[in-house]
Amino acid sequence: MMHIRHVSAVSVRLLWGVLCALLLGVGAAMAQAASDTGAPQGDNRQGTFKTVQGEVVVERGGKRVPVSSGAPLMALDRIVTGPRSAASVILRDGTVLALGPDSSVNLAEFRFDPTTQEGNILISMAKGSLRMVSGLIAKLKPEQVKITTPTSVIGVRGTDFIVETHS
Amino acid sequence: MRRLLVLVATLVWLLAGCAPATRVILLPDGPDAKPTAVVVSTDRGSQTIDKPYQSATVNAQGQVDSEQLRARDVRQRYPQLLAAQPPVSRSFTLYFKPGTSELADESAAQLATVLEQATVRDGGEVVITGHTDRVGTVESNDALSLRRAAAIRELVVKRGFDPTRVYAIGRGEREPVVPTADEVDEPKNRRAEVVVR
Numbered sequence: 468m469m470h471i472r473h474v475s476a477v478s479v480r481l482l483w484g485v486l487c488a489l490l491l492g493v494g495a496a497m498a499q500a501a502s503d504t505g506a507p508q509g510d511n512r513q514g515t516f517k518t519v520q521g522e523v524v525v526e527r528g529g530k531r532v533p534v535s536s537g538a539p540l541m542a543l544d545r546i547v548t549g550p551r552s553a554a555s556v557i558l559r560d561g562t563v564l565a566l567g568p569d570s571s572v573n574l575a576e577f578r579f580d581p582t583t584q585e586g587n588i589l590i591s592m593a594k595g596s597l598r599m600v601s602g603l604i605a606k607l608k609p610e611q612v613k614i615t616t617p618t619s620v621i622g623v624r625g626t627d628f629i630v631e632t633h634s
Numbered sequence: 635m636r637r638l639l640v641l642v643a644t645l646v647w648l649l650a651g652c653a654p655a656t657r658v659i660l661l662p663d664g665p666d667a668k669p670t671a672v673v674v675s676t677d678r679g680s681q682t683i684d685k686p687y688q689s690a691t692v693n694a695q696g697q698v699d700s701e702q703l704r705a706r707d708v709r710q711r712y713p714q715l716l717a718a719q720p721p722v723s724r725s726f727t728l729y730f731k732p733g734t735s736e737l738a739d740e741s742a743a744q745l746a747t748v749l750e751q752a753t754v755r756d757g758g759e760v761v762i763t764g765h766t767d768r769v770g771t772v773e774s775n776d777a778l779s780l781r782r783a784a785a786i787r788e789l790v791v792k793r794g795f796d797p798t799r800v801y802a803i804g805r806g807e808r809e810p811v812v813p814t815a816d817e818v819d820e821p822k823n824r825r826a827e828v829v830v831r
Contacts, residue, residue, distance in 0.1 A: 598712075616656040619698070621675075626660065626671065631656065
């Protein structure tokens with residue numbers, strides 16, 4: 468019995484050793500992979516919040532997440548601003564979005580390859596006010612950038628403009 | 635009293651009926667920009683607006699019209715929206731010591747300005763895009779340009795800047811400052827553009 472217990476203690480220690488070595492190896496491999504790709508984006512953000520005033524949240528996967536300056540905007544997020552609130556976000560291609568009070572705007576599609584600068588943007592606006600200053604995607608292929616409201620489709624020709632809509 | 639009520643009711647009805655379901659206003663572009671436009675479409679029609687402060691309106695039935703607004707009215711109508719606009723981005727060009735991913739001396743000094751600028755901005759970001767000359771293949775230059783950008787990214791992160799807001803991008807030989815034939819050694823093209831936004 469004693470003998471067996473002793474053996475198992477040794478094997479447990481061995482097992483730990485092997486596990487630690489494995490973990491270290493995986494860690495090193497991951498660090499390697501990260502530096503191979505230039506370790507760019509730590510999270511999968513498609514945009515970054517700049518100005519945040521008052522009550523601003525993103526709806527993400529059924530949850531409401533309060534945001535502050537520097538917070539990420541992810542694909543499919545909906546930005547919602549409260550009364551007397553406002554926010555601005557810069558998307559990865561340099562597109563600047565600003566939202567006025569009582570607005571609800573969804574980043575329905577965003578794809579951007581920074582090496583070729585190709586991609587597409589679809590923004591779906593339920594209500595409120597939005598200003599867009601278009602970025603690299605629109606510069607290269609303006610037809611790839613669209614905003615929809617409940618009544619209209621807005622096509623961009625490389626521009627700075629405001630959209631206001633009521634639900 | 636009754637007359638007043640009728641008047642108020644009429645006004646409310648008028649305002650509700652007139653308020654467009656969607657309004658789009660074109661803003662003037664910066665001094666360097668080409669003429670631009672926005673196209674607003676519904677099932678019932680479409681309008682192109684291409685003058686500063688020109689506006690397209692869509693009513694609840696999907697009818698599209700356009701009108702000319704004044705700068706002052708637009709500023710008064712959207713004070714909070716316009717105030718939320720982040721400051722314009724700033725660009726820096728950094729150069730490398732020949733054949734390395736190491737910054738030239740004056741460029742290393744500029745990096746301090748980059749960090750300072752990025753730190754004072756709300757949610758500041760540093761976007762580093764590496765470029766190469768045309769010596770070597772497109773693929774090898776994509777890799778080299780990314781290594782150069784990554785080297786600068788490392789420096790920025792080492793100085794304590796939030797790594798999730800520093801990006802390294804390789805543009806390879808696609809965007810030369812001085813256009814050359816293939817395989818030409820051009821030092822001005824071996825650079826990194828750093829945008830602080």
